[in-house]
Amino acid sequence: MVGSNRLSSRILFLYVPLALFTVFLLFPFYWMLIISLKPNSLLLNTKVNPLYLTEFTLRHYRYLFENTEFPRWAWNTAVVTFGATLLSLTCSILMGYALGRFRFRGGNLMGTAVFLAYLIPPTLLFIPLSQVVVRFGIYNQYWALILTYPTFLIPFASWLLMGYFRTIPRELEECAMIDGASRIQAMWRIVMPLALPGVLSAAIFSFTLSWNEFLYALVFMGSGQMKTIPVGTVNDLIRADVFQWGPLMAAAVLGSVPVAIVYMFFVDHYVSGMTAGAVKG
Amino acid sequence: MAEVIYDHVTKRFDSVVAVNDLTLEVKDGEFLVLVGPSGCGKTTALRCLAGLEEVTSGDILIGDRVVTHIPPKDRDIAMVFQNYALYPHMTVYDNMAFGLKLRKVPKQEIDRRVKEAAEILGIQDLLNRKPRQLSGGQRQRVALGRAIVREPQVFLMDEPLSNLDAKLRVQTRGELIKLQRRLGVTTIYVTHDQVEAMTMGHRIAVMNQGVLQQLDTPENLYDRPANLFVATFIGSPAMNIFPAKVVSGDGSYRLVAGEVTLEVPPSHRSRLADYVDREVLLGIRPEDLEVVVGSEAQRGDTVRLPVELIEPLGAETLVHLRGPAGTLIAQGEPRIHLNPGDVVTVRVRTEHLHTFDPQTEMAIF
Numbered sequence: 001m002v003g004s005n006r007l008s009s010r011i012l013f014l015y016v017p018l019a020l021f022t023v024f025l026l027f028p029f030y031w032m033l034i035i036s037l038k039p040n041s042l043l044l045n046t047k048v049n050p051l052y053l054t055e056f057t058l059r060h061y062r063y064l065f066e067n068t069e070f071p072r073w074a075w076n077t078a079v080v081t082f083g084a085t086l087l088s089l090t091c092s093i094l095m096g097y098a099l100g101r102f103r104f105r106g107g108n109l110m111g112t113a114v115f116l117a118y119l120i121p122p123t124l125l126f127i128p129l130s131q132v133v134v135r136f137g138i139y140n141q142y143w144a145l146i147l148t149y150p151t152f153l154i155p156f157a158s159w160l161l162m163g164y165f166r167t168i169p170r171e172l173e174e175c176a177m178i179d180g181a182s183r184i185q186a187m188w189r190i191v192m193p194l195a196l197p198g199v200l201s202a203a204i205f206s207f208t209l210s211w212n213e214f215l216y217a218l219v220f221m222g223s224g225q226m227k228t229i230p231v232g233t234v235n236d237l238i239r240a241d242v243f244q245w246g247p248l249m250a251a252a253v254l255g256s257v258p259v260a261i262v263y264m265f266f267v268d269h270y271v272s273g274m275t276a277g278a279v280k281g
Numbered sequence: 282m283a284e285v286i287y288d289h290v291t292k293r294f295d296s297v298v299a300v301n302d303l304t305l306e307v308k309d310g311e312f313l314v315l316v317g318p319s320g321c322g323k324t325t326a327l328r329c330l331a332g333l334e335e336v337t338s339g340d341i342l343i344g345d346r347v348v349t350h351i352p353p354k355d356r357d358i359a360m361v362f363q364n365y366a367l368y369p370h371m372t373v374y375d376n377m378a379f380g381l382k383l384r385k386v387p388k389q390e391i392d393r394r395v396k397e398a399a400e401i402l403g404i405q406d407l408l409n410r411k412p413r414q415l416s417g418g419q420r421q422r423v424a425l426g427r428a429i430v431r432e433p434q435v436f437l438m439d440e441p442l443s444n445l446d447a448k449l450r451v452q453t454r455g456e457l458i459k460l461q462r463r464l465g466v467t468t469i470y471v472t473h474d475q476v477e478a479m480t481m482g483h484r485i486a487v488m489n490q491g492v493l494q495q496l497d498t499p500e501n502l503y504d505r506p507a508n509l510f511v512a513t514f515i516g517s518p519a520m521n522i523f524p525a526k527v528v529s530g531d532g533s534y535r536l537v538a539g540e541v542t543l544e545v546p547p548s549h550r551s552r553l554a555d556y557v558d559r560e561v562l563l564g565i566r567p568e569d570l571e572v573v574v575g576s577e578a579q580r581g582d583t584v585r586l587p588v589e590l591i592e593p594l595g596a597e598t599l600v601h602l603r604g605p606a607g608t609l610i611a612q613g614e615p616r617i618h619l620n621p622g623d624v625v626t627v628r629v630r631t632e633h634l635h636t637f638d639p640q641t642e643m644a645i646f
Contacts, residue, residue: 171364172368179427
């Protein structure tokens, strides 16, 4: 009696809301996928049920590779994403470590300032940044984005890492330094392996944001061959008021794949718990 | 192995003086215990020696080397932390070998030293485990092993036993003493537990509020405390302290507190000369108050006091007596039969009396 009661309340309060939520979240992806696979004849046909596929075609994908610069966009996006992520991660690790570990004059103030910087909307920041990009002579080059993305990646990533570094007992490093390590060695051999879940979270965060970024990519690197996937898709597949829904959605599907892979691979493999047993448990 | 010298070491954190002008000499091979209440600066003093804190002024020497500004890795010391600080991502073997690898000790030598230390500590079977698979006591041994394999000049230990349960703590305490005597490595051991201090140290340095109060052997610390703080900090239950007036007459000195009058033994008289007709603080250890069952004639070293409370501890009985100024605790025999309200005769071992100057709190005798 008690058991069945609990089961029905679990279904009502746990599984039903979760299922609704999942459907709500996944529906846009489903919609995107079926549109990318539908022949043009069915796309705007109101007589057939739009929710499932009655015919199937890959011609939108072929169009993407044969009639647009999609491979080039993907390459651009990848270069910028890896560059910006690597740069942001390096800076954030050093910064998060310093803010999390050292007590120095103005340390707290700096921490707060970094966080405030994160609150400035990129839509404001891109105006002065475009000046910087032009004067540096890196307009429409990879560097334009590799150097500007960190402006919003570093603040968040270093805050995240600062919090993570603080969870790692200070004694571990101190012990390593007494054992014969320099601070850099202690950081690299003791702190980094233990901070891996935090570092990966920061990496995933940076990767996703860089991969999907639109505004800076449009303004700083939006012409000719240098487009990224989001910019190229919107620029070349929407012509005035003509939306090429098929190729648009195909590009969106392909654009989401790397992000999905990154999440699948890392989130599953690195869920904390590595610090267990370090200190008295 | 080496001696360690603190030469007028001061450590300030902003406005707080954690260690105040500490001068201390630890002999080669000595086991020195730094003891004091929490916040007394003992851990900071240890961390300064380790190089984890920069001293504000003064110098620290290990052997004949001034190490004040040398980074921790070059001081040739090993430290055992209160929470052990084992590297969680490494096996026990790698934990112990870590310091040697960094120092580029040849592989065979590392292997020999790790195995030797593991054997001394009885952890040979644990070498392939990760710290999280170990019990508290085992972790403690690994932390110790990591220090031993380094063969350093000085061992630093920061309350290494305080995370163990009571039984294991007593056992490990004994093993640690034997180990130190066997290896003969200069050891500086920080604790707030005065039993550990008394049992382990060749000498004990008592600290309070950043200031070294007394540095002496356990016996001297107990029998001849330098001041009121040391007197009340060392010993459990704590020394009874109450004010008493010094009265002289017929060439003898008496200490008078309310109804209680105690004769000062002749050997101590001269020291009280300056305090005649003044108040001093009188200190008596509980075991120097002997509860005499049955009536006995009043003498110069006996007083009659009412019983407030009995605490039978098994091996002894603590008798709380209503003294001239608050409660006095006497250590009575086991299985003593008393009831609250009884008035008992208490014999005071006057040769073990302590007196302190009420202003300076320094010992008079």
